[in-house]
Amino acid sequence: MPKNCNFIEKLREVGLRPTKQRIKMCEVLYNREDTFHFTINDLVKMISEEMNEKISLATVYNTVHAFEKKGYLKEISINSDKSYFDTNTSAHHHFFDEDTHQLIDCDKSDIDKINIRKNITGKKINSVEVLVRVASDNQTQK
Amino acid sequence: MPKNCNFIEKLREVGLRPTKQRIKMCEVLYNREDTFHFTINDLVKMISEEMNEKISLATVYNTVHAFEKKGYLKEISINSDKSYFDTNTSAHHHFFDEDTHQLIDCDKSDIDKINIRKNITGKKINSVEVLVRVASDNQTQK
DNA sequence: CAATAGTTTAGAATTATTATAATGTAGATT
DNA sequence: AATCTACATTATAATAATTCTAAACTATTG
Numbered sequence: 001m002p003k004n005c006n007f008i009e010k011l012r013e014v015g016l017r018p019t020k021q022r023i024k025m026c027e028v029l030y031n032r033e034d035t036f037h038f039t040i041n042d043l044v045k046m047i048s049e050e051m052n053e054k055i056s057l058a059t060v061y062n063t064v065h066a067f068e069k070k071g072y073l074k075e076i077s078i079n080s081d082k083s084y085f086d087t088n089t090s091a092h093h094h095f096f097d098e099d100t101h102q103l104i105d106c107d108k109s110d111i112d113k114i115n116i117r118k119n120i121t122g123k124k125i126n127s128v129e130v131l132v133r134v135a136s137d138n139q140t141q142k
Numbered sequence: 143m144p145k146n147c148n149f150i151e152k153l154r155e156v157g158l159r160p161t162k163q164r165i166k167m168c169e170v171l172y173n174r175e176d177t178f179h180f181t182i183n184d185l186v187k188m189i190s191e192e193m194n195e196k197i198s199l200a201t202v203y204n205t206v207h208a209f210e211k212k213g214y215l216k217e218i219s220i221n222s223d224k225s226y227f228d229t230n231t232s233a234h235h236h237f238f239d240e241d242t243h244q245l246i247d248c249d250k251s252d253i254d255k256i257n258i259r260k261n262i263t264g265k266k267i268n269s270v271e272v273l274v275r276v277a278s279d280n281q282t283q284k
Numbered sequence: 285c286a287a288t289a290g291t292t293t294a295g296a297a298t299t300a301t302t303a304t305a306a307t308g309t310a311g312a313t314t
Numbered sequence: 315a316a317t318c319t320a321c322a323t324t325a326t327a328a329t330a331a332t333t334c335t336a337a338a339c340t341a342t343t344g
Contacts, residue, residue, distance in 0.1 A: 077221035
């Protein structure tokens with residue numbers, strides 16, 4: 001979803017009812033300059049603040065998953081205790097800062113196209129993602 | 143840990159007490175031809191069978207983490223509901239079969255070395271891992 | 285073989301996520 | 315605009331993975 005668009009229309013277009021909660025969620029997610037990486041908990045807090053009232057955890061889970069299914073959000077693979085999501089739904093790679101647990105997008109120009117020479121019979125490739133784990137320079141190598 | 147080695151000695155070498163549970167875990171993990179990918183639950187079942195008695199979940203968690211810290215095991219990044227571990231601790235990439243939830247190793251020759259042109263100030267790169275998600279050919283693209 | 289430091293264990297606690305069932309609401313129909 | 319209906323939201327319960335705890339146990343040291 002492009003920023004500053006009419007979220008009510010956008011939601012309707014893909015068959016999601018524009019409820020108060022979903023519109024607020026859109027505002028939090030897409031009214032911003034940059035790509036946004038978040039966990040469900042981050043989002044609950046931010047939407048609650050934005051609305052000046054509580055939003056239910058279940059609603060955020062449901063809506064995030066609805067958005068994901070519609071291609072508004074992308075889940076990012078971190079072997080962590082929790083799930084991360086990304087408003088940048090295009091194929092791209094990430095840095096993960098192991099000190100702060102922050103995700104950083106990788107521009108296309110940062111990593112060459114990855115060529116996979118192995119083939120798995122009867123299977124097709126759904127995605128190819130690179131995760132670069134970084135940490136403070138003065139820490140011991142993992 | 144190479145296969146068929148003396149696990150008691152190996153454990154001692156890195157400062158882990160060779161208990162009955164740890165030795166059995168070594169046997170399950172390393173007395174095999176190929177790399178082994180597993181979840182904690184897989185391992186609990188296999189060790190219990192091997193020992194012909196129950197092993198506590200907590201012990202498996204503790205010991206897996208101890209082995210990971212000592213470099214005997216490597217955790218693999220899947221944004222899943224559970225953690226996967228790998229007896230192949232060298233830097234390498236994976237296929238993840240989204241139908242069967244199986245991990246498959248990627249040989250060095252299957253993917254070219256990945257060159258990262260981005261630099262994050264004050265941070266060093268700990269690891270670069272590629273995850274290739276595959277699924278049945280006749281399924282809709284994710 | 286006793287001391288002790290590390291280990292295992294069952295079960296409780298915690299955390300992320302999903303399910304449930306009652307209530308609320310958007311949009312269509314009158 | 316009142317009503318209907320399907321979908322949404324909510325609080326709460328359920329589930330699942332993982333970690334914590336404190337007591338019992340055991341490998342090593344002296």
